[in-house]
Amino acid sequence: MTKVKGVKTYRKPAGGWGALRAVAGALSDQETVVEGGRSLLSANQPDGFDCPGCAWPDPKHTSSFEFCENGAKAVAWESTTKRATPEVVGAHTVAELLTWSDHALEDLGRLTEPMVYDRATDRYRRIDWAGAFDRIGEVMRGLSSPDQAEFYASGRASNEAAFLFQLMGRKFGTNNFPDCSNMCHEPTSVALPDAIGMGKGSVTLEDFDLCDAVFSFGHNPGTNHPRMMSTLRAAAKRGAAIVVFNPLRERALEKFASPQDPVEMATLTGTDIASRYFQVAVGGDAAAVTGMLKALLAADRAGGQVIDWPFVVEHTAGFEALAETVDAADWPTIEAQSGLTRADLEEAAAIYARSKAVILCYGMGITQHRSSSSAVHQLANLLLIRGNIGRPGAGICPLRGHSNVQGARSVGVAEKPTQALLDNIEKVFGFRPPQHHGHTVVEAIAAMRDGGSKALISLGGNFAVAAPDPAATFPALTGLDLTVTVATKLNRTQLLCGRESYILPCLGRTERDDQAGGRQAVTVEDSMSMVHASRGLNPPASEHLRSEPWIVAELALALLGPDTGVDWRGLVADYGKVRDLIEQVFPETFTGYNQRILTPGGFRLPVPPSERIWKTASGKANFIPYQADGDDPRRGDPDVLLLTTVRSHDQYNTTIYGLNDRYRGVSGRRDVIFASPADLKARGLADGDLVDVVAAFADTGPNGGHVRRLAGFTVVERVLPTGCLAAYYPEANPLLALADHDRRSGTPAYKSMPVRLMRAG
Template sequence: MDEQKIEFYKGPAGGWGALKSVGRALQRQDIAIKGAKTLLSANQPDGFDCPGCAWPDRNHASTFEFCENGAKAVAAEATARRAGPELFARYSVAELAEQSDFWLEDQGRLTHPMVYDAATDHYLPIEWDAAFALIARHLNALPDPNQAVFYTSGRASNEAAFLYQLFVREYGTNNFPDCSNMCHEPSGSGMRPQIGVGKGTVSLEDFEHADAIFIFGQNPGTNHPRMLGELREAHKRGAKIVSFNPLRERGLERFQDPQSKMEMATMGSTPISTHYFQLQVGGDFAALKGMMKHLVEREDAGEQVLDHAFIAEHTSGIEALLADLRAESWEALVAESGLSEQQIRQAAEVYRQAERAIVCWGMGITQHQHSVATIQLIVDLLLLRGNIGRPGAGPCPVRGHSNVQGDRTMGIWEKPPAALLDQLEKIFGFKPPREHGWDVVQTIAAMRDGKGKVFFALGGNFASATPDTFETWKALRRCELTVHVTTKLNRSHLIHGREALILPCLGRTEIDMQAEGPQGVTVEDSMGMVHISKGINPPASEHLLSEPAIVARLAHATLGVRSRIDWLGAIENYDRVRELIEKVFVDFHDFNRRVAVPGGFRLRNTASERVWTTDTGRANFYAHRLPTDTPVHRARAKGLDTIVFKLGTTRSHDQYNTTIYGMDDRYRGVFGQRRVVFIHPDDIRSLGMRDGDWVDLQTVWDDGQERRAERFKLVPYDIPRGCLAAYYPETNPLVPLEAVALTAGTPTSKSIPVILVPHLAAAPAPSMPLFEGATA
């Protein structure tokens, strides 16, 4: 393991530090030359789509269109390391479970389908046909299809996702928990009834015209580094960039563009944020409401602030919102936001003075109890000045996985619209189920309670990504069968049901050879652009199948002659899958022709056209009362003799979701370790502790269940008092299963009430691995 140290980072985001990190990632995977060649095909017209984030590509023909974290994802996939049957013969599942998540990922690409053998506690090789027969036998033996669960990761292609939802609905269930349930579900839940679409309305071109860009709850330097290029250009032309974040994040402060010869040669950088407001964790709701209150006060004073023509022609509900804002107390807004009244008014003035404004947000907004209401306040703010449906303006939820938005477009949703089900019945001749299925949290509860018996995952790392880790693991272990389609070994493969399968698939960088030649798949980025992705590397093993092939062969094995769909014929050439897609979704008309154009095409977005497909036929304002009875409020009201903190989980710079690429968090100054908790220096002193002390985190909740994460190092950081930040998945055990966003069901991982207690070395070791190292 690298040297463990805490060392303040003085440089900008990007730049030479990013290039050095990319070089180390390629060397670590033993692919320095191959990896460099592979990276040059990332996000190119004749290459593959980056398997990392969903940020759009500015120029498909530029010299290189990848960022540091994208390069790490590509390196990890193109690695020369292999995790074949020899690895599973060497280690039992119990022995593998003692290793860290980083170690598991670092073993390399899986090469053979494997089946769990309970007698030896080892995974053994299995033939593909036998694996499909095993799954089909379990599925067809269930008395009710709703006892099966089909999880989806946001890295699945449109073709795989479409075939997956088609198979599962013909099988008979809508149990489609997916990664959207854990990240941007509130974005769709908030925006659909408000403006008629669950997606953002902006394109990359809009960033060229915006006078102001507001960033809430997002750290693009780590999570979407390519976004920094857009922000850099916006700053250089004079746009205001206003960031709201509890932590000082280097990517929101300064950026050195690796493609700028001048900045690289002179060690220069470009500022990003013109205004930086460090609100308290969860303070965005109050800050947004305060900004709107300021606008209304200016309007009431006789100034022309609101876009009355737009409001009259396009919106509904303005009077209720105005009455609510006028009645709101500045004292309460200041207390709940953690900002001063002057700071809130300053942010509102930037918005008032901007003719065109974009508002971006990430999971710092969505993973709260009142996240749906907060997103609706964001849209309210935009609607007040007509900032939806015109160039340079609009809402921009910045999503994570490269095709998480496309999966939902393809029908991966536990609450399918009736129109989709009608189309499936009309085109394919079966009656799809109409009752809603389970989301992620409901799935965990159902499996724990014995109602969910078969768990199938198309990608992802369910055991590590989900909340309330002990409950999740208990749930998975109660299943009769667990199946994971994956490229690499992860924690979920070791927290298994009575029977278990690991099915290795092709990665995005690899050539997908089917009966009629090499195939390309499509993805949809965060801004609704659909483009094709074609791998360039030979597969890591001759035993790998593509995700579409796995789904089609499983459907064929499970449904047999009762299905009228030619599953095996569809995957001989993915053009046929796309022809099926365009029959179901009108926006995909002429799919094969349009996606063949370099850069692909953009899906229609009705809200960007000021066409409101809502119940009122208009964009709807929503008024929301300031929450004063959250779990944190209740925990602090208990009168405990110690500080109750708001914990927000985050990820390190050497991490993408639950995938750990390394042990450093360069921009925050953490090296060689992950079990740290960021805390204000004055809070350390108030606890009677010192920098570097070891503590345990304990959740303060109402159900009496003890939730504890052990042995975290205190790291003083620029964060508001009373707030903490720490990495997940290490802190996921602290998130109660019932702690979810209202009306969206997303785990509230960004606002957990916790206390800190000194870690006692003699205390019992936790009954689960520490993720970072071996066991405690």
């Protein structure tokens, strides 16, 4: 038991009464007990709204209680009766607001009217919609090149808003669409197509009812997608093996109590989830899979008939190269890099080998490293070697975060558009969009920092806080000519004001969207490629709020003028017309769009790998050997530790609902560093000491000489692999240099920062 203030050991099951109390507390804190409670009954329902939380799919869209603690907090946060009016926001200077916590900023409540930054008074003030659009258009048209503009998209935007947003940007003349995918699952988007011909998962929710085993790498569903826990609980109760690879022991993956189960609630018991829990070293997952593959190859060669040879011969290419690479890997290196023993990995391989149908789930613990794209290849290799893609109860399952981050990509928000997309836009709209690649998030920040980009328009999100390297990102934003954010709440990005800055308040997912054509529905895509309608029910938080599609359409008219060949206002009057255009641009995936969303639960987009159709250059699924980043300086120095970032149970991405992290036993604070007893002892430290965490290697970029440091944090002893630390995101972002990212996808390496730990001062 720790004696650190605000820290204790949590031993109860995840979920259960703790989750219900947290829901009640969230509704009460946001002063929306009645309204929020009513709203929750419509979450994920056929005629209700899609939860603004995670992208986990909804079972049949029929359960009155198909929401979770995370979703309830998101609904309460959006349905709050608190209001951030121009008077409330303008009562404080921007300089003062920048000293507030991220939680305090958003806790002001819902934005109610458009605002413009007044540099003379250092305050935001009210502006009408027409005045805002006129000036934004004037500045944007004054740029010397369309590529001086960055169009950032958050995964909370609907398909309709995202499609119009990318159409506006391409009509403006750029493919600069940095989006939140760049910071989370971009390795999935770029690496899975190499292996299986598609940058999405291959499973359905029903596959979890049929699998013999679930292998989970680098994710924490109890915090980040709690509705998944019902699925894992059901699998565990019927005897499926659940094998977990995580540096930290996450309580929900150990034991979970369903708030919908009267027996577990009455008896204060729970269901054991993980049948085996391997605490892999930070960044060691690919090495662990290499060890499993090595064991599988050895077992097959010994006559164990482990490899699915008919599948490998008929459906794959590159097996020999993979086998050669795995054979060349030696066990001492595998053990050192994975933090696991040979016996551990042979045990995991044996579980995998005797399971007839396996689903492999992974999260940002895989995708946010310097070699993440290659790690995704390695996970695909593990599935392919036993034919675990393209049959019932088996497949790959990337766990997306934002509720529509996958959908935004499906409708064209991409800085590297396919030629087919560009050609179809030209065919449907009669203009030739730019052909060159645009900027990822990391590239956009560098361009803003270096003066190559002058304007940023953000469709949702909290760009500056989500991004790495605040020492580069924050001044990059304040040096812009123009920043525009479409948002429901005040956040830090809006306070990093350029020469001119505007806040455009939008409707939330829970609110009614009435346009000239009547009440509108938007659509979203979950992490298993299901597209369904979402209809808000609450009255808007302010009469001045406008929908995201409406705001994008008016921005388009301001940027492009009235003669664009697109009836922007006609499209906004009836979102069905937007969906008709999406169908024309993406005929192979969105056929019958408007008709198919009338079905409760929606429809599934085509997923060729689930039918063993491989849209790769070889026409087959490809084994691709893992290749670590050869420039990675992390290993070899015993004084250097690898720090991974984690989310608390009281946050969602950059939104901080409160300062508690129930399952890790932390309350009222976020200024902690989790470390192993061995690493503390080696440095003469103890649980509760104040420490500084310093980036281990000098910054050689434009900020050369800058020392990256978290000062005066409290170290908390936890069971972790030796050489590994953990801290909260986004508080730890200052330790991550802009250049520290996956070479292939550009995704920042939030999950493996090389640092040194020392006593504070």
